[in-house]
Amino acid sequence: MTAGAVAVRRDGRISGALYLVVVLAGMFCLAYVPSKLGASPAGASAHADLFRAGIAAFLLMQVAFLLLPFALYRVLGDVNRQAAVLMVALAAVSVPIGLVAVTHRMEALSLLEGAPGTASDAMEAAFALCLQRYGHGLRIASLFWGLWLLPFGWLVLRSGRLPRVLAACLLLGGVGYVVQVFGGLWPGIADAGWMAYVRMPAAIGEIGSCLWLLAFGARPGLQRSSTD
Structure with a gap:
C-alpha cells in the first residue's frame, strides 16, 4: 500500500470519528431530549x-460539525477542488446559524432557573417563544445540513472512496432536507x-458513511485532477 493510500485511509478514519460525534450528539439533542421534555416548562x-x-x-455537535468537512476535504479534495470547497463552505455556514439558535434554548433554561416552582402564564409564554425561535433557527440551519x-x-x-450506494443516499438526503425546509x-x-x-x-x-469511514477509512479510489 502506497503512502498516499495509507494517508487516505487514516484521514478517512479521522473523518469517521468526527462524524460519529456529530451523529451521536445530534441524535441525543435533536431527537432524544425533545422526546423526553416536550415543549412545556x-x-x-x-x-x-x-x-x-x-x-x-x-454545542459539541456544532464543534464536531465544523471540523468534519475540513477532515473530509483531506479525503476528497483531490477529486474536485471546487466541489470540495463548496462542501466545506455549506457545512461551515450552518454552524454559526446553529449557535445563534441554541442561544434561545439557553434563554429558556434561564427562565426555568429564574422561576422555580409553578410557572406563570407570562413565563410559559416566554418559554414557548424561546423554543419557537430555537426551532426557526434549526430550520434555517437544516437547509445547509x-x-x-x-x-x-x-x-x-466520483471518487469511489466510499460505497456508491452511500453517495446515492447522501444526494437524495440532501434533496430531502431542502424539500422539507421549503x-x-x-x-x-x-x-x-x-x-x-x-x-x-x-x-x-450519513450514518452509513460514518460507520464505513470509522471501520475502514476511505478507499484510495479514483484519482482526479483538482481542477477537473
Missing part, C-alpha cells in the same frame, strides 16, 4: 439536567404524511 423543569445536557450535546450533502455525495460518487413553509405540505420520510435517505447515508 413543567416538563423541562422536571428534567432540568437533561435540558442542560441537550444544550451541551448541541442538506445542501452540504450534495457536493459531499457527488464527491463520494415545503414546511406551507401547512398543506408540512402536514403531508410523506414529509416524515424525505430525510430518511440522509440518515442512511
Whole structure:
C-alpha cells in the first residue's frame, strides 16, 4: 500500500470519528431530549439536567460539525477542488446559524432557573417563544445540513472512496432536507404524511458513511485532477 493510500485511509478514519460525534450528539439533542421534555416548562423543569445536557450535546455537535468537512476535504479534495470547497463552505455556514439558535434554548433554561416552582402564564409564554425561535433557527440551519450533502455525495460518487450506494443516499438526503425546509413553509405540505420520510435517505447515508469511514477509512479510489 502506497503512502498516499495509507494517508487516505487514516484521514478517512479521522473523518469517521468526527462524524460519529456529530451523529451521536445530534441524535441525543435533536431527537432524544425533545422526546423526553416536550415543549412545556413543567416538563423541562422536571428534567432540568437533561435540558442542560441537550444544550451541551448541541454545542459539541456544532464543534464536531465544523471540523468534519475540513477532515473530509483531506479525503476528497483531490477529486474536485471546487466541489470540495463548496462542501466545506455549506457545512461551515450552518454552524454559526446553529449557535445563534441554541442561544434561545439557553434563554429558556434561564427562565426555568429564574422561576422555580409553578410557572406563570407570562413565563410559559416566554418559554414557548424561546423554543419557537430555537426551532426557526434549526430550520434555517437544516437547509445547509442538506445542501452540504450534495457536493459531499457527488464527491463520494466520483471518487469511489466510499460505497456508491452511500453517495446515492447522501444526494437524495440532501434533496430531502431542502424539500422539507421549503415545503414546511406551507401547512398543506408540512402536514403531508410523506414529509416524515424525505430525510430518511440522509440518515442512511450519513450514518452509513460514518460507520464505513470509522471501520475502514476511505478507499484510495479514483484519482482526479483538482481542477477537473
